[in-house]
Amino acid sequence: xxxxxxxxxxxxxxADTMRSEGKIYVVVAILLVIFxxxxxxxxxxxxxxTRIEKKLPEKKS
Amino acid sequence: xxxxLKVLAAILLLYTIIAGFLxxxxxxxxxxxxxxxxxxxxxxxxxxxxxxLISTIHSVQYLRNPSFERDTYAVEFANTGxxxxxxxxxxxxxWANYTWGSPWHGDPKQNGAAxxxxxxxxxxxxxxxxxxxxxxxxxxxxxxIFAFAAMIPLIFVxxxxxxxxxxxxxxxxxxxxxxxxxxxRLVFYPAVAGWILLGVWIATLRIRVRLINEKILNQENE
Numbered sequence: 001x002x003x004x005x006x007x008x009x010x011x012x013x014x015a016d017t018m019r020s021e022g023k024i025y026v027v028v029a030i031l032l033v034i035f036x037x038x039x040x041x042x043x044x045x046x047x048x049x050t051r052i053e054k055k056l057p058e059k060k061s
Numbered sequence: 062x063x064x065x066l067k068v069l070a071a072i073l074l075l076y077t078i079i080a081g082f083l084x085x086x087x088x089x090x091x092x093x094x095x096x097x098x099x100x101x102x103x104x105x106x107x108x109x110x111x112x113x114l115i116s117t118i119h120s121v122q123y124l125r126n127p128s129f130e131r132d133t134y135a136v137e138f139a140n141t142g143x144x145x146x147x148x149x150x151x152x153x154x155x156w157a158n159y160t161w162g163s164p165w166h167g168d169p170k171q172n173g174a175a176x177x178x179x180x181x182x183x184x185x186x187x188x189x190x191x192x193x194x195x196x197x198x199x200x201x202x203x204x205x206i207f208a209f210a211a212m213i214p215l216i217f218v219x220x221x222x223x224x225x226x227x228x229x230x231x232x233x234x235x236x237x238x239x240x241x242x243x244x245x246r247l248v249f250y251p252a253v254a255g256w257i258l259l260g261v262w263i264a265t266l267r268i269r270v271r272l273i274n275e276k277i278l279n280q281e282n283e
Contacts, residue, residue, distance in 0.1 A: 012088040024082055031078045039071050042262065046067070049269050056276055 062265045066258055073255030077101075080248045087244065091160055098156045100248050104256035105149030106174070106216070111257050112142030112264060113181070117209040120202035132198035133271045135205060139184060141264040145256075146178050161226055170227040173215035180208045 018024065081100040089096060116138035123131040153171065154164035165171060184204055191197035220230040229235035 012090055013093060014088055015094045028079055028082050031082070032075070035074060035078055039074075042266070043067075045266055046262075049266060049273070052273055053269065056273065057280070 062262055067262050070255050070258035070262055073251045074259060077248060077252040077255055081252070084248060085244055095156060095160060096245075098152065099245065100252040101256075102149060102152040102156055103249070104253045105145045105152060107253045108257045108260040109142045109146040109149060110212075110216075112138045112145065112260050113209055113212065115261075115264075116142060117205055120205040123198060123202045127195065127198065129194075129198075129275060130272065132202070133268055133275075135198075135202060136188065137267040137271065138264045139181060139205060140267060141260050143178065143181050143185075144263075145260050146174070146181070150174055150178060157226075166226055168220075168226045169223050170216065170220035170225055170230055173219055177208075177212040177215045180211055184208055 015024070077100050081097050086094070086096050116135050119131050119135040119138065123135060150171075153174075157166055157168075157171070158164040161168075184201060187204055188197055188201045191200055220227060223230075225233065227233065
């Protein structure tokens with residue numbers, strides 16, 4: 001990777017146009033939906049396992 | 062695993078996703094906006110190393126004090142570490158394809174990481190090939206330690222010594238040079254913490270399932 005060395009180098013392209021049109025929020029929204037869904041699934045699994053653990057009879061030692 | 066740590070993981074990752082795309086990043090040639098992949102690709106590896114370390118510690122503890130629990134912890138942390146490692150390799154290949162020109166560049170870190178993952182895959186093959194439970198646990202505990210010891214030079218040492226495309230290796234400046242105003246660190250550090258916590262959470266779920274099954278099996282035998 002090379003840092004811009006020359007001061008008169010062409011401006012580095014980033015997604016400025018798309019950003020100004022607010023399209024970045026679409027990206028964030030999609031990722032958040034996926035992420036919340038996955039976390040929700042983990043929470044569901046976690047609670048399910050907890051329920052089963054509670055159901056197990058105490059160990060007779 | 063404490064509930065507040067799980068909540069923290071979710072919050073940190075929510076922040077990572079939102080800030081990762083909305084906050085400013087340095088304007089760099091070649092990578093452009095893909096620099097944001099830093100918040101996802103790199104934490105996969107940090108997470109993998111942490112999980113493998115925890116797994117190795119449990120393997121060492123198993124050898125000193127054999128128990129089904131310790132073996133379970135060792136194997137499930139290795140399992141989840143492998144998952145993060147695979148995600149790291151694939152995300153790295155995607156990133157490399159658009160910045161280095163091809164998904165597999167033969168870069169030393171890429172190769173080292175791939176070899177490390179193969180070494181850990183062999184760990185699971187080893188486990189699958191031994192019938193006796195105690196023998197399996199003992200052999201895999203020893204192998205696990207060697208696997209971790211092999212991973213260290215493969216991922217951390219050799220890439221830095223040879224010519225490499227990865228930042229921070231082979232004479233390339235580390236990312237610190239690009240993140241001069243620490244803008245990226247603001248998102249990167251929480252991201253690393255969040256992804257590690259998530260990895261631990263997933264590992265603990267797998268462990269609990271295994272322990273439940275073992276308990277049920279033991280009670281059926283009584």
